[in-house]
Amino acid sequence: MSLDFNDETFRGDYTFKNSAKAIKRFPFPFPEDSYMYSVNMEPHVPGPVGSIFEHMFDVDEHYVAEMRDRAQVLADDPLRCQSLPHMELAGWDLLELIMESKARDYPHWFELHKDGNNWHWINKPLQIEQRFTFMDASTLPYGPLEYITRQTQGDFTLQDQRDDDLWIEAGMVTTQADWSLDFDIGMSFKQWHAPVPLAGQMGIFDRALKFLLKLQHGAPVRRFNWTMTVDPLLDTSPENYPKWGPSKTTMTPETIGHRQHLRVELQTLHRLPRSNAIVFPIRCYLIRFEELVTVPKWARRLHRVVRDIPDELATYKGFLRNKPLMLDYLAQFDDGQPTSLGFAPD
Amino acid sequence: MSVGAPKIPVVVAEVVEVNELIKRFRFVRRDGAAMPIFSGGSHVVVEMDDHGTRRMNPYSLMSHPADTMGYEISVRRDEVGRGGSLYMHNHVKPGMEMVLSQPVNLFPLDARAKKHLMIAGGIGITPFVAQMAQVETMGGRFELHYSVRSPALGAYVDRLQQHYGPRVHVYFDELRQQIDLKTLLKSQPLGTHIYVCGPKGMIGWVHATAKAMGWPDRAVHSEEFLAPPVGLAFDVQLAASGKSFTVQPNQSLLEAIEAAGVEAPYLCRGGACGQCETEVLRCDGHIEHNDHWLTDDQKAANTKIMPCVSRFRGAALILDR
């Protein structure tokens, strides 16, 4: 593996870790000392050089290892990538968006050469070279959605738009916060979000849907979501819950700093041109508590957020049982000093 | 939260007189770059500087969705309207610089349909020209029924019949030809979706006939852009920005808000999409609700207005803008 990418695992011996550079650019999701749901969408425009917002689709040091993990998840359970038949066109839209973005943003790693519909794609980190006919799925080893998302970090769902609603009808979901693509595929926006507590009553989904129905091509938006994960396990799926659930019960004050991770999702939304569908990339970033507390402001703030979160939300996010353990650990880094507004370290 | 996508600076590449009522315009980007690909049924908003009055009219894209070299629209001349179509007909010439919005699709095909049944009246043909091209590329099943006044006014009849053969059915009013809608709707396979674009009467006729024959609402789709109606001048106050002004007879409320330098959201400018919905803080008088967006109850309550097409008569109108 090249020097650009870590040789690490997200299962078994869990050798995943963030370099100092990765910690520095980690998307800490709390702009203030408390947390409640909000729609909080902003334009997905390029950010500072080196930040996770620098490019449309961030490729970081975990890329190759994440793709290896995804291949293993799919080998174990092919149902993690599905596309209802009418969503193939949206799959081609997504393939084009990702290939063009990566070839433009990371020319030393990715190349796309087009001669009409004859396309030539080179992915150097994964050692893939593919000649294929755009819009002809028989010239690729997988459907367009699966082909390109086996080479792109983050989960992806594709939403068809009709009848003033968004329908989740295709996706690649192997790094999820405990929801099942296989069960949810085919659902409307509100059906798919039905199990989320509180947010529905707050009108969050009404506002978000109304906004997304008007999302325009060329004007993507982004927001953050977050949860907690014990051990750097990407695949926290309901399918495998009996396999990873017990890990929550074996954490101790001695191991929590190493085993407990904050899991942040950078969610972006893009209108796709041919299909009029919306793609929803959900990019997961993991950071272990002992990495996170190296930034004093983040340590103070995370302590306060976890302390004040309603139990209903902690239950939904799956960390209620370890909340006391987390607070004991984080409290030692909270000296009560005020924190500055915004995400950035002081 | 803003939905603003960058606008497209274009130059008029071609103006074609299709017949005595219709002109076709082709736009290419000023910087020579590719246009965004679009989905059949999309429209763009064309910005016009009509001798100091800024007009922004929506037109369906009718070029091939995969043609990224340029966009084409067709404009029917409306002698009694506010002048947008007259401006396009009389003043827009090849070489002129104009500005288009990004394409937005408020009239998409249902990708799950087993068959697409398209019904067009007059200039309502334009979205279907792009949709048929797209469905054909995808290998989908479709049929067009196109009703128009006379052979002389039958824009694109020859071109469509030549290309799509028996899938295109044309009806000329002058020859007393009419779509036999009841027979047509009786024999469609399960999973067929209807799309209708044309005059208000035709849209209502198709919806009502389909409903009476047991078609589900969600299988019948229509698009009707309203031109902002002309009317009497009226005064309006904007509470948030602290501005007051008069809306002129041939100006829409939205255009007047923009002319006052206040930014207001919009997508279709034809009363269909809901984007420009604005809170009414005070209404001493009568709002002429001309949109397809607000429900009847909302219209009666007079607490919201769609400034792209609706007007006002009365003593005072104050908006939260």
Place this chain on the structure above:
Amino acid sequence: MTKTMFEPSITSRPVYGVLSPGVGSAHLFVADGEGAEAVCDLFAKAEAAEMKSASHIIYMPGANGCDRSAALQALGVAQFYRAPSFASAQPRLAKVLADAHMGLQVYAAGTEGLMAQVATAAQAAGLPYEAVQMEHRGSLARRVQCVHCKGVTENVTLDPFVCSHCGLSLFVRDHFSRRIAAFQGVNIDAEDPGLVPASVERFK
């Protein structure tokens, strides 16, 4: 007969109405168990008389043994078919839908599992989900998919219950998939293997 009252629930859980005569060229009814009564109630209405010559009823007795075939047969519709089970009726249902034209009205009555499977079949044939009229009658037993092994267990009355395919103890969520036509079952003792609370009869 009043319609079944359901507890307030989340937005993915379906709600049901009361069957009423629809306007259309043909009428397809699929019912199980007590669902037959909803069909009979519909045909008791005066405006339904002229529907009979264009109606097709597919009926199967309920899992609880309830069999109202005789009452349905006595309606005298154009086609009546009694199937021993929904699975056995599926090829017939698929053929009827494949041959149908727009204008067909679809009605489902009886248990949630039956109605969901009818709606799924109609949707696969091209009808919008909302176009299928549904009325709940009889048992509240649920059709539940195990999120772990993907096996569906029919007629679940207990919560938690044991998955009939993989043997895990599952609690039943209200989260409902119209595509799979089932509620979701999730392992209840995943975090603490062996700690399974006593089952309660939640869905009679």
